[in-house]
Amino acid sequence: MKRIFVFSYHGRETYQTGFNRLLSISEALSQAYEVHFVYGNKNRVERPIKIKGSLVEIPLSYTPGFFHNLYKNLLENGRRRFAKLLLITYYFFTGKEIFDLGSEFNKYKKKTNINITPNDVVFVSFPSIAIHNLGSSLKQEFGCKLILDYRDPGVFGYPSIEDSKLLSFLRKFFLKRRELRNLKNADLIVTISESIRNLFPEKYKNQVQVIRNGYDFRKIDFKQIKDHPYTFKLVYLGSVYNDQLQDTTFFKAIRKFIDQFTIQPQYFQIRFVGTDESIKLKDLIRSYHLEPYTSISAKMPIEEVYTELYSAAMFLHLKYGGRREIITTKQYEYLAFQKPILLPVNDHGDLEESIKNNNAGFVCNTEEEIVNLLKDCLDKHFDNQPLRIHRTEEEIYEFSRQFQEEKLMKLIEGL
Known part of the structure; x- marks a missing residue:
C-alpha cells in the first residue's frame, strides 16, 4: 500500500499558515492513504505521536543548543534579517539548518526502524531548502517518489520576504545548485500560482503543477458572518513584514482621514490580528498617533482568529514591497x-x-483615493448599507484548500 510522508519545518506551536496548510493536506490525503505527518517543534514535545485513523502525526523536538537560542533571541528582538543571515551562514559552514528536521527524523528512524519503500511518496515543502534536501536524500536512499512543494520561488525568483540584496545573493549563490539537483530528482513539482510557476527555470516550467493557497472550509461558520453595528472594523490578518511597511501611504491616509472628518475611535478601528511581533508596525502606529484606533494581537489558533473576521467591515492587504507575484492564504480567507x-x-x-x-474590493494608488473610499464606506456602514459581496456556495468552495486538495489527490494518484 502506498504511504505518504509529509514534512513540515514549522510545528503546531507556531500557528504558521505553512503548518496549517500541510496539516490540512495530510488530513485530506489520509482519506485515501496512510499518511505520516512529520514536523519540527521548537518547544519540547509532550505527546510524541498522535494517531487519528490513517493519519499519524509525528512531532519531533529540535535538539536545543547555542545557535537555536541565538536565533530565537534575534526573532524576539525583531531582528529578522540578522536571524536569516545566521541561518544562511550556519548552512554554509555545516550544510544543515539550525533547526534540522532531517537529523531529528534520522534519529526517529533509528528508534522506530521505520522503512520507506519505493511505493511510498515523500512530500516536502519550501521555504526550507533543507526539507527539500531531506526529501531528495530519502528518494536516493529508498527509491520512493518525491514531491517538491513551493510556497514561494525560493532561489528561482524574487528575493524572499525581508531578504536584503546581500542575503538574496548569498541564498542564490550557495543554494541554487543544490536546489536544481532536487528539481531533477522530483517526480512532481507543485507551487501556489501561475506567477511563481513562470519564475522556474525554463526546463522545468511545464512540469510544475499549480495547487493554489486556500482557506480552510471546515473552520468557517458562514452563519456567523455579520456586520458590527457600532464600529467600522478594518481587519488585517497575519504577519506584517517590514517590506510591506516601506510604503507609508496607507498610514498617512488614515491619519488624514481621521483628522479631516473628525473620526472617533469608537466608530473606526484597525485590527491587526496575529501580528504582534512586528516592531516596525508598532513604530509606525506611534509615529502617526494611531494608538487609539488600532489593536495588535498575538498569533493564535485560526478558530480564534476568525472570531475577529466575522464582524469585519473591510479587510486590509498590504503589497509586499516591489514584488508582484505574492498571493497569500489570507487573500483567500478574505x-x-x-x-x-x-x-x-x-x-x-x-x-x-x-x-x-x-x-x-478596492485597489488604490493615492492618499486621496484611500481617504475618499473610507469616508464613503464608513457612511454606508452607519446608514445600514454595509458592503457585502455575495457569492454562491460553489464560488466560496473554489477558494478553499479542500478544493485544491482534490486536485492534488488526482496528481498523486498518477504517481
Missing part, C-alpha cells in the same frame, strides 16, 4: 468572508488581479 478588500497601494500583480477578477 474572499471567503465576503467583505470588500482594500489594497491601499497597487502591487500591479497577483493581489490586484485577484481583487479585480473576483470583484472583491
